[in-house]
Amino acid sequence: QSVLTQPPSVSGAPGQRITISCTGSSSNIGAGYDVHWYLQLPGTAPKLLIYANNNRPSGVPDRFSASKSGTSASLAIAGLQPEDEADYYCQSYDSSLSGSVFGGGTKLTVL
């Protein structure tokens, strides 16, 4: 069981907007620790998508955005494209564990 909770799967049609939630607790997201998001294409290493809650690394399209509130965070993808089909993970720091924790991952299917 992952410390951060994500829906196992989400889906959307090309051009649509979807969101992926990431729910934590008072020892991680709720404690004010930043949330980061990764994209993992099949058979490849995770790639940083969003860092420090809502910042996009160079090269990440502005179709990807994220937010954080209370003990939860969410990733939004606008204008879905077939190449967005991948697994998405959230990550934060947990003070009880004194280390990084991840969500279980969400598989995005572009219909």
Added chain:
Amino acid sequence: QLQLQESGPGLVKPSETLSLSCTVSGGSISSSSHFWGWLRQPPGKGLEWIGSIYYSGSTYENPSLKSRVTISIDTSKNQFSLKMRSVTAADTAVYYCARDVVTTGWFDPWGQGALVTVSS
């Protein structure tokens, strides 16, 4: 451009020690701004942070793995390493090394990953 590359045996016997190295290129592992981390992903499952090390040798590990894990660093070779003792089939995973930007921060970039299978 910073790049990381894992290396080590792809097959380890149960109860033995898993050993992996990560070679950093395109930048110095002695950067005072970052840690260097190990993570893993069992087949078909999610990501798990194993532990991270600073260039000074200071480490912090996942409490669930701490008793079996040793992370070390060799700044002369621009490498850091992972040793995991007493492995079982549950330790079969793709092992990744990555730059740990700050202790409460993110991992970027990642190595391509190394599959380690625990089997007799």
